[in-house]
């Protein structure tokens with residue numbers, strides 16, 4: 001079966017959605033097809049969020065479907081180009097800020113709340129000053145926090161707008177198997193729709209690939225097949241830390257998300273806090289190949305707040321030649337944790353890790369920090385993480401304890417592993433067009449962004465470029 005559209009967008013995450021929103025604003029005549037291997041938003045249900053038990057759904061509802069990984073995200077919109085990706089490598093910082101402000105206005109137009117955290121510059125400077133005494137750098141970025149329930153609502157409103165007011169069609173449960181190119185440029189893609197044996201060939205004048213972190217491995221395979229250059233990105237590997245709110249309240253109440261950077265004492269590896277969720281819950285997310293990794297989020301509704309705060313603590317490594325499989329490296333480490341837990345996420349008390357012993361059920365019961373991820377299996381992270389990661393993580397927690405006393409405590413919970421599959425950065429122009437004419441690669445999956453806001457801005461840039469050319 002064959003079909004023709006003007007623009008095919010692969011992936012319905014924020015990058016894909018903003019491509020369609022902006023494009024339909026400038027060129028309402030263009031026929032846009034967005035395909036995603038996951039479900040429409042109302043059909044996205046994560047059993048683990050309701051029962052605490054992950055059922056390894058294919059595709060994973062947390063990472064796939066309308067809104068992409070953004071649907072159940074914490075909905076923190078980072079309002080500075082200093083965090084959430086690398087768009088400033090493609091444009092001057094002022095232009096990046098302009099795009100962020102514009103994307104932010106669209107989020108607000110679709111219902112995002114008005115509150116922005118981190119605007120009290122005097123308080124920010126005080127924390128920066130205090131942190132600098134311990135070699136810790138605080139990266140400042142104001143944050144608009146939607147909360148998990150509102151993030152899904154805002155992205156659902158975008159769906160309704162696109163369906164009702166534009167020429168955008170959405171295909172759920174439709175996986176792109178391969179991208180098709182001809183010598184003069186892009187030609188389309190072959191798609192497998194759930195329940196249909198025959199692949200559908202969609203011809204498109206323009207193709208925008210936005211497959212997110214979950215599709216980063218697939219995109220790398222496609223770039224090899226199409227002869228598009230990629231570059232190793234960092235691999236971010238670490239743990240999710242969970243502590244009582246009392247330990248981080250003084251930082252989160254003003255900043256919401258304290259983004260702290262430290263270079264570890266022994267290996268001088270860059271270690272950073274990321275995705276902080278005050279009163280939040282730790283969650284499990286699944287990637288193709290049955291890999292379970294840890295994440296976290298929080299609800300905006302005060303009734304849904306927990307007594308814990310969680311955040312990712314990640315060590316960044318950029319591998320150099322001849323090694324060129326950073327995604328596989330991250331997957332391998334995640335698989336090790338899954339192997340030891342029988343397929344899920346591992347949890348260990350910091351005290352047990354430092355004493356070189358496993359956390360078992362009885363030790364976990366003695367923990368004054370009660371885990372919010374009930375399905376996590378107590379274990380020993382030293383069997384999973386290479387020494388340089390483990391040492392860098394514990395040294396960083398010890399350093400952070402200076403500005404967040406109580407963090408380096410025996411009852412601090414470490415969940416493993418948290419891996420960010422940013423990996424291969426696709427070589428693109430300043431408008432995110434690849435070497436193949438009319439094929440664009442954007443968002444987290446192209447290794448360009450790492451968060452909702454920057455992923456959204458890449459969609460806007462592509463849409464404006466397309467609007468002029470198409």
Ligand SMILES: Cc1cc2nc3c(=O)[nH]c(=O)nc-3n(C[C@H](O)[C@H](O)[C@H](O)COP(=O)(O)OP(=O)(O)OC[C@H]3O[C@@H](n4cnc5c(N)ncnc54)[C@H](O)[C@@H]3O)c2cc1C
Nearest residue numbers: 011013015037064065068069076176212215443444451452
């Ligand atoms: C639990 C959680 C909490 C988070 N919290 C935050 C936060 O608070 N703030 C923040 O800025 N970021 C957060 N993030 C990250 C954020 O969600 C991502 O950075 C963002 O969604 C990336 O957007 P994207 O459009 O590039 O990709 P994604 O949102 O990952 O979307 C990609 C889509 O492509 C689809 N796809 C992949 N391959 C194919 C294929 N071959 N065929 C068809 N479809 C395909 C996938 O199913 C997916 O729906 C969180 C992520 C998670 C998982």
